Amino acid sequence: MSEVRATIDAAVPGAVEDAVTQAGELTLEVGRDRLLEVARFAAGRPLSFELLSDLTCTDWPERPGRFRLAYHLFSLGSGSRLRLRVWAGDEPEVDSVTSVWATADWHEREVYDMFGVRFRGHPDLARILMPLDWEGHPLRRDYPLGGEEVEFSDAV
Amino acid sequence: MSTEPGLGLPLAGEAREALEGARREGRELTETERAIAGAEALTPQEALATVEAATETDPGSRAPMVINLGPQHPSTHGVLRLVTELDGEVIRDLHPVIGYLHTGIEKQCENKTYWQAITLVTRMDYLASFFNIHAFCMATERLLELEVPPRGEYLRVIMSELNRITSHLVWLGTSGLELGAITLLFYTYREREKALDLCEMIAGDRMNTRYFQVGGCADDMPPGFEARLRAFIDEMPGRIDEYESLLSSNPIWVDRTRGIGVLPAERLIDLGVTGPALRAAGVDLDLRKTTPYSGYEHFDFQVPLGANGDAYDRYALRVKEMRESVRIIGQALDGLPEGRHIADDRKVVLPPRAELATSMEALIHHFKLVTEGFPVPEGEAYAAVESPRGELGCYVASDGSPKPRRVHVRDPSFVNLQALRPMARGAYLADLITMIGSLDNVMGGVDR
Numbered sequence: 001m002s003e004v005r006a007t008i009d010a011a012v013p014g015a016v017e018d019a020v021t022q023a024g025e026l027t028l029e030v031g032r033d034r035l036l037e038v039a040r041f042a043a044g045r046p047l048s049f050e051l052l053s054d055l056t057c058t059d060w061p062e063r064p065g066r067f068r069l070a071y072h073l074f075s076l077g078s079g080s081r082l083r084l085r086v087w088a089g090d091e092p093e094v095d096s097v098t099s100v101w102a103t104a105d106w107h108e109r110e111v112y113d114m115f116g117v118r119f120r121g122h123p124d125l126a127r128i129l130m131p132l133d134w135e136g137h138p139l140r141r142d143y144p145l146g147g148e149e150v151e152f153s154d155a156v
Numbered sequence: 157m158s159t160e161p162g163l164g165l166p167l168a169g170e171a172r173e174a175l176e177g178a179r180r181e182g183r184e185l186t187e188t189e190r191a192i193a194g195a196e197a198l199t200p201q202e203a204l205a206t207v208e209a210a211t212e213t214d215p216g217s218r219a220p221m222v223i224n225l226g227p228q229h230p231s232t233h234g235v236l237r238l239v240t241e242l243d244g245e246v247i248r249d250l251h252p253v254i255g256y257l258h259t260g261i262e263k264q265c266e267n268k269t270y271w272q273a274i275t276l277v278t279r280m281d282y283l284a285s286f287f288n289i290h291a292f293c294m295a296t297e298r299l300l301e302l303e304v305p306p307r308g309e310y311l312r313v314i315m316s317e318l319n320r321i322t323s324h325l326v327w328l329g330t331s332g333l334e335l336g337a338i339t340l341l342f343y344t345y346r347e348r349e350k351a352l353d354l355c356e357m358i359a360g361d362r363m364n365t366r367y368f369q370v371g372g373c374a375d376d377m378p379p380g381f382e383a384r385l386r387a388f389i390d391e392m393p394g395r396i397d398e399y400e401s402l403l404s405s406n407p408i409w410v411d412r413t414r415g416i417g418v419l420p421a422e423r424l425i426d427l428g429v430t431g432p433a434l435r436a437a438g439v440d441l442d443l444r445k446t447t448p449y450s451g452y453e454h455f456d457f458q459v460p461l462g463a464n465g466d467a468y469d470r471y472a473l474r475v476k477e478m479r480e481s482v483r484i485i486g487q488a489l490d491g492l493p494e495g496r497h498i499a500d501d502r503k504v505v506l507p508p509r510a511e512l513a514t515s516m517e518a519l520i521h522h523f524k525l526v527t528e529g530f531p532v533p534e535g536e537a538y539a540a541v542e543s544p545r546g547e548l549g550c551y552v553a554s555d556g557s558p559k560p561r562r563v564h565v566r567d568p569s570f571v572n573l574q575a576l577r578p579m580a581r582g583a584y585l586a587d588l589i590t591m592i593g594s595l596d597n598v599m600g601g602v603d604r
Contacts, residue, residue, distance in 0.1 A: 022535045022536070022537070023301065023535070023537050024298075025298075025538065051425055053566060054538065054549050054551060054564070056564040057562075058553045059562075060561075068553075070536065070538075070551060072538050072566070079446040079447045083536075102427050103426065103427050103429075103571055106571070114262075124186045124187045125186055126186040126187075128255060129254065129258040132173045132177045132192065133176040135180070138260060139263055145263065145264070
């Protein structure tokens, strides 16, 4: 078991449900309701993941939990990285981490815009890249790719 | 113009859109939506009338004037719209509105094979295209557990640093232009052309190349490339002296950049700002040093730091970075290892062109790779490189098929732009232009 996981387990017992190491990257799977606690702890001492590098989502319609969020944490002192994974569920809603890392603001807006995942406690959860009245969430797997019709394709 | 009772918003255009979107989701308008809706509905005359009416009913009060800066504005580096609340010349609040260049590249990537996706990813941050594909290839290589041969890594370093110089040259030229130093643009673009010619020589394209491939680089250096690149890096330090002689002690430039756009280092980290904007505030974070990749640990270079974190420090720092990039390219050319420029894994890498005429096996591999692509083991990887604007990371999630399940790019322009609002509050409108320039956002990267 990794040291990082042990430290988090000691401080926030039971929050980490699984740990995977692939290609040298550590991923900790965190329960949906425990995310904010873990985030708060990871951002402070002793782990000091002061920087939230990235926050994004992947749609897995065939799996339970469907929306898999990935939080990429970075520690300036040690240069180490950590990924937190949260399954947002079919009615996707998780706690916003904007109170821990202000940078999450636009990242969460993007995930909301593209996947329809809602973030509880986000100060300004509006669409960010798509027009404000856009219907649907484009990066969901069931959202069609679209594209323009080829002209005269019916005349063949 | 009709007004929805209770909302106090004039309904027109985007205001209606905002309401429609919020109603569909069954929620209230958010702060940004309210700002956009309020600004869009007003013509300049109406905006002025609103301010005058407020002043008449409550003498002595100063209602803010809301103006739209952009999206089509020469000094916003692409299509960036800023809904700005002004009190006289002072900015009371500001809401960046982005998405005008959104082209759905991340969605497209999911419908392409990995090698095809490179062509799309390169177009995100169009001034730093090598960095986009570098991060994407690194993430894919990590999933494949594929090693890039040393010569391939060195070639990547050479082209990345050359790209850093061209990106900084565009930044320097346009930033000068915005503050009235028109001459500079002609100087910087003169050198940039030479660098772009070098890109064309090695990759076939001046911009948006797909020179980096999964496993290494598309080709080795062509004959004559090294000599031209050496001539370029010999010339560059003198040219950089020229730029500095135009700006560094120019009173207008110094007056307009000193003390502008300062935020404390902790606040910048909280906002996720990386790259020159963070280093100018004295934080020593350069991924080439903290988490070396592609063999950056073999090179001797400095990471310039600033002290005040203002627009001038960012300028000085980027100029120094160009000098360091020149040094790195020189060292990489001197120490360029022999060997292959790309990994020798026939399941991932295209066979050499010459073999297609003689080897049946090579032909089959080529056919399979081009038509089907290569499958990537299930999993996820995040690879980050130090782009001219900060940490450029690429997240790739694979489901085991030849097409990525998800490609996401953490673009430093997108993240750094968030710092504009806290920076601009309470500043003069004229200084806003300096701030946008000094953050060096590329809208193609912001909107993707």
